[in-house]
Amino acid sequence: MLSKKSVILDCCRMILILVLAFAVNLILRRLFNTQTMTPMIFVLGVYLVAWRTQGYFWGIIASLISVLAVNFAFTYPYWAFNLIRPECLSSAVVMLVVSIMTSALTTKIKRQEQMKAEAEKERMRGNLLRAVSHDLRTPLTSIYGACSAMLENYDEIHRENHLKLLSDVCGDAQWLVRMVENLLSVTRIDADRVQLAKNDTVLEELIDTVLVKFRKHYPEQTVQLEIPDDFVSIPMDAILISQVLMNLLENAVFHAKGMKNLWLRVEVRYGWAYFHVEDDGCGIPEEKLPKLFTGMLDSEAPTDLSRSSMGIGLSVCSAIIKAHGGDIWARRRPAGGTEVGFRLEMEDHHGEQQI
Numbered sequence: 299m300l301s302k303k304s305v306i307l308d309c310c311r312m313i314l315i316l317v318l319a320f321a322v323n324l325i326l327r328r329l330f331n332t333q334t335m336t337p338m339i340f341v342l343g344v345y346l347v348a349w350r351t352q353g354y355f356w357g358i359i360a361s362l363i364s365v366l367a368v369n370f371a372f373t374y375p376y377w378a379f380n381l382i383r384p385e386c387l388s389s390a391v392v393m394l395v396v397s398i399m400t401s402a403l404t405t406k407i408k409r410q411e412q413m414k415a416e417a418e419k420e421r422m423r424g425n426l427l428r429a430v431s432h433d434l435r436t437p438l439t440s441i442y443g444a445c446s447a448m449l450e451n452y453d454e455i456h457r458e459n460h461l462k463l464l465s466d467v468c469g470d471a472q473w474l475v476r477m478v479e480n481l482l483s484v485t486r487i488d489a490d491r492v493q494l495a496k497n498d499t500v501l502e503e504l505i506d507t508v509l510v511k512f513r514k515h516y517p518e519q520t521v522q523l524e525i526p527d528d529f530v531s532i533p534m535d536a537i538l539i540s541q542v543l544m545n546l547l548e549n550a551v552f553h554a555k556g557m558k559n560l561w562l563r564v565e566v567r568y569g570w571a572y573f574h575v576e577d578d579g580c581g582i583p584e585e586k587l588p589k590l591f592t593g594m595l596d597s598e599a600p601t602d603l604s605r606s607s608m609g610i611g612l613s614v615c616s617a618i619i620k621a622h623g624g625d626i627w628a629r630r631r632p633a634g635g636t637e638v639g640f641r642l643e644m645e646d647h648h649g650e651q652q653i
Contacts, residue, residue, distance in 0.1 A: 304352065308350075308351040308352060308356050309356070311347065311350045311351055311356075312347045312351060312356045312359065312360050315343050315346050315347050315350070315360070316340075316343055316347070316360060316363055316364065316367070318343070319339050319340050319342070319343035319364070320367055320371070322339055323335070323336045323339055323340070323371075323372060324371070326339075327372070333372050336368055336372045337368060337396075340364035340367065340368060341364070341396055341400055343360065343364060344357060344360045344361050344364055344400055344401055345400050345401070345404055347360040347401070348360070348400065348401040348402075348404035348405050348408075349404050349408070353405065354401065354402060354405050357398070357400075357401025357402070357404065357405060358398055358401055360401065361394055361398045361400075361401055362394065365394045366379070434474065434477060437470035437471075437473050437474055438470075438474070440466060440467075440470050441467050441470050441471065444463040444464075444466055444467050445467065447463060448460060448463055448464075472515065476545075476548070476611070479541060495535050496533045496534055496535055496622075497533065497534070497535075497536065498531045498532070498533055499531065499532055499533070499534050499536045499539075500529070500530070500531055501525060501526070501530040501531070501532060501564060501571070502525065502530075504532075504534075504536060504539065504540065504543075505523065505525060505543075505562070505564070507536075507540055508540050508543045508544060508547070509521060509523070509562075511540075511544060512544060512547050512548075515548075516548075516551055519551055519560060520559075520560065521547065521560050521561070521562050522559060522560065522561045522562070523561075523562050523563075524561065524562070524563040524564070524565075525563070525564045526564065526565065526566055528566075530564075530566060530571065530644075531644075532571050532642055532644050533642075533643075533644070533645055534622060534642055535618075535622070538618045538621075538622075539618070539622070539642070541614075541615075541618070542615045542618050542619065542640065543562070543573065543575070545611040545612070545614065545615050546575040546615065546638050547560070547562065547575060548611070549611060549612065549638070550575060550577040550579065550636075553579075554577040554578075554579025554580060554581075554635065554636060555579055555580040556578075556579050556580050557577045557578060557579035557580075557635070558578055559577065559578050560575075560576070560577050561574070561575070561576040561577070562574070562575055563576070566644065569643060569644055570641045570642065570643055570644060571641060571642050571643075571644055572639060572640075572641045573639055573640050573641070573642075574637055574638075574639040575637070575638050575639065576631060576635060576636070576637045576638075577635045577636055578631070578633065578634055578635040579634075579635050579636065580635075581630050581631070581634060581635050581636050582628065582630065582636050584630065587628055587629065587630075590612055590628045591612050591613055591615070591616035591626060591628070612628075612638075615640070619640045619642075622642055622643075623642075623643055624640055624641050624642045624643065625640060625641055626638075626639070626640040627639055627640070
């Protein structure tokens with residue numbers, strides 16, 4: 299069922315388009331004393347109505363109104379209806395058939411595109427569920443095995459082994475929490491119903507929040523920070539962007555084998571804020587880069603397979619950045635390692651870009 303607001307908007311669009319078509323025909327007749335283009339202009343108007351509205355109804359109504367408008371204002375005798383003359387009746391019927399066919403074809407194409415988009419969404423949802431099922435199974439199995447071992451052999455296991463098993467359980471639980479946060483983000487940014495709580499966020503405060511959380515979980519990993527000295531404010535959903543940065547930093551920790559340095563750089567250029575997370579680890583093969591943000595990385599990717607692959611986290615990052623109107627990318631560093639970055643548009647309170 300269409301909402302009342304949607305019906306009103308479609309009606310207004312139809313009226314506006316037909317009024318414009320009528321006005322254009324009047325202008326052409328006054329300036330060039332010709333009416334040869336009249337039927338084509340009205341058919342174009344019907345096409346635009348069918349394209350900009352939902353369903354068949356408005357396109358068919360526009361077709362009927364167009365036929366009556368041509369007969370009334372652009373067929374002799376002018377400014378009077380005359381459907382008795384055979385040529386007037388035949389031209390009206392032909393134009394009505396053409397207009398209705400145009401409307402029907404346009405609406406059918408729109409529905410096919412909508413069905414294709416829905417099918418693609420279902421395919422991506424299925425891929426996500428399969429990947430999540432695989433990614434959750436491994437840490438859950440590890441947690442269950444560690445807990446079972448401690449319960450069944452409590453008196454036989456040394457204290458050091460107890461601590462090791464508990465540490466493994468905590469690590470796997472932390473990974474599960476991260477996965478759940480990613481899945482909750484997916485539900486927030488569901489396609490056409492995305493609702494972002496954008497607020498002006500101070501860059502330095504955002505980075506401090508992310509690094510405090512990161513150092514709490516990975517105290518042994520140093521992050522080399524490079525941000526502008528000037529005051530920078532960016533409109534964003536700070537919670538989601540913080541999660542993006544945490545995902546990118548954590549991916550480097552888990553998957554960049556051999557990494558010695560980890561960088562987080564931010565720069566401002568031409569009204570955009572560019573975020574770069576770089577490492578000097580093993581890097582990602584070129585053939586894997588196109589799949590990096592799809593959630594469909596296979597087991598050959600250079601990842602720590604005892605936990606989740608990086609695909610799910612990066613697909614969530616991509617969705618968040620696109621919902622913000624930004625771009626995200628990944629590439630190999632010339633000096634070795636990987637760079638994953640994204641950019642967000644900057645605007646002040648009046649909607650003007652900051653340079």
